[in-house]
Amino acid sequence: MTVTLAFAAATLFGVGTYLVLQRKLSRIIIGLGLLTHGANVLLMTSGRAGDEPLIGVGDVDDFADPLPHAMALTAIVITFGVSALLLAIAFRSWILRGDDEVENDVADTLIARGGVEPRDVSDEARAEREAEQAEAELAGELGRE
Amino acid sequence: MSELVALPVLIPLIGAALSILVGRSRVAQRAISLVALTATTVLSVVLLVGADRDGPLVMQSGGWPAPIGITLVVDRLSGIMLTIGSLMLLAVLVFAIGQPGAERNHVGFQSTYLILAAGVAGSFIVGDLFTLFVSFEMMLTASYVLLTLGGGREQVRAGMTYVVISLLASTLFVTSLALLYAATGTVNMADLAVKLGELPDGVSAAFAVLLVVVFGIKAGLFPLFSWLPDSYPVAPSAVTAVFAGLLTKVGVYALIRSQTLLFDAPDRPATLLLVLAGLTMVIGILGAIAQDDVKRILSFNIVSHIGYMVMGLALFSVAGLAAAVFYTVHHIVAMTTLFLTGGLIEHVGGSSQLSRLGNLTRTAPVIAVLFLVPALALGGFPPLSGFVPKLGLIEAGFDQGENVIVVVSLVVSLLTVLSMMKIWLSAFWGDATEQPQGVVHRVGTLGGPALMVIPTATLAAVSLAIAVAAGPLYRLCERAAVELLDRTGYVEAVLG
Numbered sequence: 001m002t003v004t005l006a007f008a009a010a011t012l013f014g015v016g017t018y019l020v021l022q023r024k025l026s027r028i029i030i031g032l033g034l035l036t037h038g039a040n041v042l043l044m045t046s047g048r049a050g051d052e053p054l055i056g057v058g059d060v061d062d063f064a065d066p067l068p069h070a071m072a073l074t075a076i077v078i079t080f081g082v083s084a085l086l087l088a089i090a091f092r093s094w095i096l097r098g099d100d101e102v103e104n105d106v107a108d109t110l111i112a113r114g115g116v117e118p119r120d121v122s123d124e125a126r127a128e129r130e131a132e133q134a135e136a137e138l139a140g141e142l143g144r145e
Numbered sequence: 146m147s148e149l150v151a152l153p154v155l156i157p158l159i160g161a162a163l164s165i166l167v168g169r170s171r172v173a174q175r176a177i178s179l180v181a182l183t184a185t186t187v188l189s190v191v192l193l194v195g196a197d198r199d200g201p202l203v204m205q206s207g208g209w210p211a212p213i214g215i216t217l218v219v220d221r222l223s224g225i226m227l228t229i230g231s232l233m234l235l236a237v238l239v240f241a242i243g244q245p246g247a248e249r250n251h252v253g254f255q256s257t258y259l260i261l262a263a264g265v266a267g268s269f270i271v272g273d274l275f276t277l278f279v280s281f282e283m284m285l286t287a288s289y290v291l292l293t294l295g296g297g298r299e300q301v302r303a304g305m306t307y308v309v310i311s312l313l314a315s316t317l318f319v320t321s322l323a324l325l326y327a328a329t330g331t332v333n334m335a336d337l338a339v340k341l342g343e344l345p346d347g348v349s350a351a352f353a354v355l356l357v358v359v360f361g362i363k364a365g366l367f368p369l370f371s372w373l374p375d376s377y378p379v380a381p382s383a384v385t386a387v388f389a390g391l392l393t394k395v396g397v398y399a400l401i402r403s404q405t406l407l408f409d410a411p412d413r414p415a416t417l418l419l420v421l422a423g424l425t426m427v428i429g430i431l432g433a434i435a436q437d438d439v440k441r442i443l444s445f446n447i448v449s450h451i452g453y454m455v456m457g458l459a460l461f462s463v464a465g466l467a468a469a470v471f472y473t474v475h476h477i478v479a480m481t482t483l484f485l486t487g488g489l490i491e492h493v494g495g496s497s498q499l500s501r502l503g504n505l506t507r508t509a510p511v512i513a514v515l516f517l518v519p520a521l522a523l524g525g526f527p528p529l530s531g532f533v534p535k536l537g538l539i540e541a542g543f544d545q546g547e548n549v550i551v552v553v554s555l556v557v558s559l560l561t562v563l564s565m566m567k568i569w570l571s572a573f574w575g576d577a578t579e580q581p582q583g584v585v586h587r588v589g590t591l592g593g594p595a596l597m598v599i600p601t602a603t604l605a606a607v608s609l610a611i612a613v614a615a616g617p618l619y620r621l622c623e624r625a626a627v628e629l630l631d632r633t634g635y636v637e638a639v640l641g
Contacts, residue, residue, distance in 0.1 A: 025305065032316070038316075040319070043319060043323040043326070065330075068323070089301055093301045
């Protein structure tokens with residue numbers, strides 16, 4: 001049982017990590033959901049397995065450890081709330097921009113450009129010219145064929 | 146005395162509930178928040194005095210004994226952090242009331258702010274790691290709402306990064322809790338202090354590193370800080386001031402607490418922490434110098450100065466920890482003041498971009514003074530508040546023979562002054578090269594609305610008072626450091 005749960009947790013962590021590394025917001029949110037599930041499954045495995053811990057029903061020595069369950073429940077409730085908020089923000093972002101890709105930070109881009117501006121601009125201009133030339137040549141070749 | 150321990154969390158939470166009930170009246174909401182935070186501040190002082198006199202104050206909530214129930218503990222470090230934290234929350238609340246914008250326009254501001262206060266207080270007083278996680282979440286969820294209040298495009302963009310990173314950090318926290326519980330069968334910190342010592346060395350050292358990562362994300366430690374300068378500047382300036390002053394410091398507090406209390410000396414990742422501290426200082430300050438926006442320069446300065454606190458922690462000596470605690474206190478005050486001044490600059494200048502600001506010494510001399518005091522303190526100019534803990538850190542570093550980090554910290558101090566000079570030279574002395582973008586308010590004789598200027602001035606005065614009272618405060622920090630390194634007092638007080 002514990003081995004199965006360990007595999008389940010590992011799979012959830014793996015898939016979750018892959019999805020969190022994506023650029024689309026919707027995938028990141030699903031990835032976070034899977035990651036938190038993985039953490040909760042891991043939490044479940046951390047205590048002793050056994051019968052339901054109800055006093056008066058069974059033998060105390062056979063009881064499962066109830067504390068990780070309580071902690072997992074708390075964690076689930078918290079992630080539920082945060083995920084709902086995250087979805088709301090994602091929806092807001094979609095309304096504002098019509099896209100769910102994570103944006104670059106504007107100020108970062110400005111500074112990255114600001115540091116190397118002169119060379120960057122000339123390079124860009126040259127790169128553009130070269131690209132245009134290449135395109136024109138290609139078009140010419142295609143035209144001849 | 147120990148019955149009072151839960152109140153710094155309970156009072157703001159009850160206040161938040163009341164605040165929602167009276168949502169129609171902004172005046173009533175403000176009164177509730179002011180009363181709740183004033184009460185918390187007074188209470189924190191009482192708790193600090195009590196903890197300093199009688200040792201750690203412990204409350205077992207619900208009457209469940211220590212390893213099972215939720216334990217709340219106030220020792221000297223918690224008391225210091227609580228006091229300075231609630232003072233900041235109170236001052237920033239007054240600033241937020243005076244500032245046109247977030248607080249006036251949103252019915253949820255006051256209650257969310259109080260929940261944030263409860264979360265911050267909770268993080269400082271809980272005695273077990275799982276409740277620490279819950280307190281973190283309480284604080285973070287409130288901060289998500291405050292950060293994206295208004296729902297502007299920039300806020301949504303930055304808020305997204307912030308929420309995703311924080312949720313990821315929380316997941317990692319739950320994961321480490323699961324592993325800790327599997328290894329030891331407890332999450333109570335005092336109990337862990339005993340039981341982690343019985344584990345094989347490698348396992349407990351691995352836990353130490355895992356917790357450095359978890360709390361490092363919250364604290365903004367290199368290389369986990371990149372979310373911070375992106376997200377903080379977009380919030381309303383009062384909110385940013387609280388985030389800057391307190392949120393990262395909660396991470397630092399958790400780092401200090403977990404590394405000193407939970408692990409034996411050989412398991413502590415001292416070298417790793419020293420390297421990270423040095424890199425955090427250098428990368429943070431280089432980032433600050435490259436920026437062209439007051440709030441972003443300040444945000445990178447937060448990152449850089451987290452390095453100093455971690456440096457003090459990484460030395461794991463009484464002198465180092467005392468300096469780290471003192472530095473934290475100084476940094477909370479200085480950073481909050483700077484961000485509030487940033488808010489004032491934005492208020493009268495219409496923008497926080499350096500290229501759109503200029504000549505503020507002539508147009509708003511009061512703001513110039515309010516900026517200069519914490520800025521020089523941050524750079525470590527004697528006799529201001531930053532000088533004493535920096536001197537302490539340097540001495541402690543030399544004592545431990547860690548000369549490299551001392552040199553790094555001195556260089557970074559100089560660069561801090563450079564980054565502050567950058568703001569000073571272009572916003573206060575220079576001319577604006579571009580037209581202001583936002584709404585430019587009338588400056589007035591005070592330099593802005595009284596309710597914005599007075600709390601900022603009060604905090605600048607607190608910063609000066611820290612410098613004046615440096616002797617007794619330093620001795621208090623030293624007592625706190627002794628208590629942190631000698632764990633028996635804490636463990637005995639909790640486990641009984």
